[in-house]
Amino acid sequence: MKPSEKHKPMNRRAFLRAGVQVSIALGIGGMGVLAVRRSGTEKLVWQLDPAKCTQCGRCATHCVKNPSAVKSVHVYAMCGYCNLCGGYFRPETKTLNTGAENQLCPTKAIKRTFIEDPFYEYTIDENLCIGCGKCVKGCGAFGNGSLQLQVRQNLCDNCNQCSIARNCPSEAWSRIPANTPYLLKGYGKEPS
Amino acid sequence: MKKHQITGLIVFFLLLGWHVAAQVIQRFPRPDFESGYVTPETLQPGARAGFLELVDLLVLIAAISVTSWAVLKRRSRLLVFWISMFSLAYFGFYREGCVCSIGSIQNVTLAIFSGGYRIPLTVLAFFLIPLVFTLAFGRTFCAGVCPFGALQDLVSFKPLKLDYRINAALDIIPYLYLGLAVLYAATGTDFIICRYDPFVGIFRINATVGMFVFAGILLLSGIFIARPYCRFLCPYGVILNWISRFSWKHLTITPSVCVQCRLCEDSCPYEAIVKPGPWKNPESRRTMVRKFLSGVVLIPVFIFLGGWTGSLLHESLARVNGKVRLAEELLYPAKRLQSPETKELIAFKASGKPAQELYVEATEILNRFYTGGWILGGFIGLAIGAFLLGKLFSRHRTDYEPNRGACFSCARCIDYCPVQS
Numbered sequence: 004m005k006p007s008e009k010h011k012p013m014n015r016r017a018f019l020r021a022g023v024q025v026s027i028a029l030g031i032g033g034m035g036v037l038a039v040r041r042s043g044t045e046k047l048v049w050q051l052d053p054a055k056c057t058q059c060g061r062c063a064t065h066c067v068k069n070p071s072a073v074k075s076v077h078v079y080a081m082c083g084y085c086n087l088c089g090g091y092f093r094p095e096t097k098t099l100n101t102g103a104e105n106q107l108c109p110t111k112a113i114k115r116t117f118i119e120d121p122f123y124e125y126t127i128d129e130n131l132c133i134g135c136g137k138c139v140k141g142c143g144a145f146g147n148g149s150l151q152l153q154v155r156q157n158l159c160d161n162c163n164q165c166s167i168a169r170n171c172p173s174e175a176w177s178r179i180p181a182n183t184p185y186l187l188k189g190y191g192k193e194p195s
Numbered sequence: 196m197k198k199h200q201i202t203g204l205i206v207f208f209l210l211l212g213w214h215v216a217a218q219v220i221q222r223f224p225r226p227d228f229e230s231g232y233v234t235p236e237t238l239q240p241g242a243r244a245g246f247l248e249l250v251d252l253l254v255l256i257a258a259i260s261v262t263s264w265a266v267l268k269r270r271s272r273l274l275v276f277w278i279s280m281f282s283l284a285y286f287g288f289y290r291e292g293c294v295c296s297i298g299s300i301q302n303v304t305l306a307i308f309s310g311g312y313r314i315p316l317t318v319l320a321f322f323l324i325p326l327v328f329t330l331a332f333g334r335t336f337c338a339g340v341c342p343f344g345a346l347q348d349l350v351s352f353k354p355l356k357l358d359y360r361i362n363a364a365l366d367i368i369p370y371l372y373l374g375l376a377v378l379y380a381a382t383g384t385d386f387i388i389c390r391y392d393p394f395v396g397i398f399r400i401n402a403t404v405g406m407f408v409f410a411g412i413l414l415l416s417g418i419f420i421a422r423p424y425c426r427f428l429c430p431y432g433v434i435l436n437w438i439s440r441f442s443w444k445h446l447t448i449t450p451s452v453c454v455q456c457r458l459c460e461d462s463c464p465y466e467a468i469v470k471p472g473p474w475k476n477p478e479s480r481r482t483m484v485r486k487f488l489s490g491v492v493l494i495p496v497f498i499f500l501g502g503w504t505g506s507l508l509h510e511s512l513a514r515v516n517g518k519v520r521l522a523e524e525l526l527y528p529a530k531r532l533q534s535p536e537t538k539e540l541i542a543f544k545a546s547g548k549p550a551q552e553l554y555v556e557a558t559e560i561l562n563r564f565y566t567g568g569w570i571l572g573g574f575i576g577l578a579i580g581a582f583l584l585g586k587l588f589s590r591h592r593t594d595y596e597p598n599r600g601a602c603f604s605c606a607r608c609i610d611y612c613p614v615q616s
Contacts, residue, residue: 023441024330031326034303038314042306045313048242057542067401079234083223119230126235147222157240160291160399163298163318164386169517172542178312185239 047178049165053151053188055175058136058143062152065167066134072158073134073167075112075127081149081189084122089145090138091115091125107137129155148188156184248317251290255324255340258282262339263332265606266446272606275338279345287342292395296321296336297343297431298388300373301380308381325431329438333445337425337435337603343394344425344603350414351421354464362466363582365427370578373430374571375512382563384516388430421464425603436600446597446604450616453594460595462611467601471592490584497580498573505572506565513564522557525550 013021051062051073062073086099091113096105101115112131116124127150134152142150168176179186225234258278265274286295294302299322306314325336337344357365372388379385389395393410396402402410416423425432439445448459448468459468505512513519521539543553597608 020441024443027330027438027441028327031323031330034307035319035323038303038306038319041308042310043313044316044319046242046245046248046315046317047313055546057538057545059538059542061538067399069401076237078237080225080237082225084226085223118232119228122226122228122232124232124235145222155240156242159242160293161242162389163294163302164389169385169390172537172539173546181242181245184242187237187239 046181048154048156048161048181048184049159049168049176050154050179050184050186051152051167051171051175052177052186053139053148053153053175055173056136056139056152057173057175058140058152059172060135060137061170061172062167063133063135065170067162067166068158068160070132071134071167072155072160073152074129074132074155074158075134075136075138075150076153076155076185076187077125077127078149078151078187078189079124081147082125083147083149084118084124085146086121086123088115088123088125088142090142090150092141094141094145107141109133109135109137113138125150151188153185153187156181248315251286252317252320252324254285255321258285258340259325259328259336262335262604263328266335266338266604267332267444270450270606270609272610275604275606276348278339279348282340283342283345283349286340287346287394287398292342292392292398293389294318294321295343296325296341297429298386298392300431300434301376301386301388304377304380305383309383326434326438329435329442331443333442333599333604334435334439334602335604337432338605341425342398343429344422346394346397347414347417347422347424348605350417351464352418354421355419356466357420366582367575367578368427369430369433370575372428373433374574376430378512378564378567378571379515382513382516382560382567384560393424422603426465426601439602440600442599445599446602446606446609448595448597448608449612449614451614454614455594456613457595458613459608459611462608463597463602464607465601465603465605467598467603468608469592469596469598471594472589486587490580490587494577494580494584497576497583499576500572501576501579502569502573505568505570505575507568508572509564509568510561512568512571513561516557516560516564518553519557519560519564522553525553 063071066072091107092099092105093107098105103111106113110131110133112128112133114126114128116126118124136152139150139152142148165176258281262275262278265271265278286292294317299318302312302314302318303322305312306319325340328336339345376386376388379387391406391409393406393413396406397410413423420426455471460470462468514523517539521543524537524540525543597604
């Protein structure tokens with residue numbers, strides 16, 4: 004800018020422009036402040052509350068990831084280690100062996116390991132689990148409810164609007180603080 | 196204290212204790228293992244590390260800064276193109292399109308209108324930073340940073356000119372989209388920008404058939420109509436458009452003085468170059484005043500008509516909301532005689548929540564939609580009114596200039612200008 008231009012009087016158009024620019028700048032700043040003041044800031048992740056979950060099966064079908072980022076999570080501390088496991092066997096099963104026709108899981112994601120008579124440990128293979136919640140339903144109906152559906156945060160894309168949350172019929176989904184990213188029921192309780 | 200009171204208290208606490216214990220008691224108590232079995236820990240892997248989001252933010256700032264420099268100082272289309280390819284790779288395919296500035300409109304809206312939601316600072320920054328840069332340098336965000344723009348720029352092989360009437364009609368869609376997105380985000384219903392995001396399915400290679408077809412249509416039509424999403428859908432573009440009109444600096448076609456060579460005339464695939472019009476005789480003061488007054492009267496009329504239409508439509512608009520839909524289904528079971536109960540209805544009945552509570556909630560949401568319908572309609576009315584008013588007044592231009600609102604600052608026109616600085 005030449006020195007002669009520096010002191011040129013401002014014309015009306017330039018003055019109005021400057022006014023609008025300042026107003027927009029204030030508006031942008033104000034919007035940011037308003038958003039923070041009204042709600043506060045925090046990093047959030049999606050999670051579902053097992054206490055509200057009805058195992059409708061949509062977690063398996065509505066996630067943008069395939070297979071779903073929702074997995075059946077085993078809270079070992081709650082498990083009864085039963086031989087007749089409601090999450091492992093189909094309800095009408097007669098012989099309690101690992102035959103595929105006896106298993107509830109459609110992908111054989113639950114592994115059953117003998118520990119000592121008559122107890123078995125159940126482990127979820129998360130590479131196979133599709134999050135359909137069949138085992139969760141079975142465990143909740145006949146057992147302790149130690150199998151629970153949870154978003155695996157390391158697998159979740161954390162979409163701005165979770166596709167499962169939108170379709171959840173039970174209002175079980177919400178955004179929760181990222182530093183406590185799980186909502187496991189009964190977790191951390193001392194085994195009695 | 197009387198004896199029976201004490202007994203009563205003891206009974207009360209016993210009951211309370213039993214009640215609490217009953218909740219903890221498991222059907223099958225954890226066995227006492229004799230083989231020394233150790234209960235495995237339930238793993239709880241965390242989300243993406245926080246510092247990586249800071250990296251996203253720094254990449255965003257760096258990409259807009261470099262694009263602005265490339266457009267305004269370096270004046271190089273090639274550089275802008277390669278930055279946009281980088282952004283396509285980073286924000287598109289690596290970050291899989293989430294979170295983006297377009298979608299962040301909804302987060303900010305939700306943060307302002309709904310309690311209980313806390314907006315992540317990164318998301319807020321993704322919303323605000325492009326606005327600040329646009330106020331300073333024009334829509335350089337659209338040119339070099341937005342992965343949607345980059346993807347569509349890749350396919351615009353043979354841009355055609357659109358009829359101005361079609362153009363004007365399509366120009367209204369982004370306003371409608373923005374208004375609806377804000378309405379649905381403010382009522383906590385849905386994030387429709389994310390839901391109908393055509394390109395995220397391509398970035399993630401997991402689009403549903405419907406969205407894949409939508410993206411295909413956009414990209415195919417994008418061969419002939421450059422950047423169809425940006426021009427005729429993008430809700431963030433509406434905000435950027437209006438800010439860019441008042442930007443402090445902006446891309447110029449010529450580095451110094453326009454020589455009226457007309458070489459740049461057809462260079463813009465987005466028809467965002469304003470041609471110098473023939474010098475019209477300045478209108479008389481009388482006509483100017485009449486035009487101005489008609490605007491003063493017409494715009495409120497448009498706002499009112501729009502708002503009224505919006506308020507009439509509020510029930511249809513609210514039907515997108517899950518709670519409203521559920522309440523309707525519960526109230527009018529006759530409507531779904533043929534179809535079986537939805538999972539929502541089954542889950543609601545299983546939850547044991549009283550229906551009255553749901554109706555109260557749904558009514559409240561419906562009321563919000565009524566207010567929202569007025570505001571949305573008024574906003575559309577204002578947009579149409581402002582567009583018509585803009586048609587009444589024309590400003591004489593002597594040079595070829597970018598239309599500051601519509602220009603994406605892609606810098607294509609620069610290569611056509613023969614003037615060297």
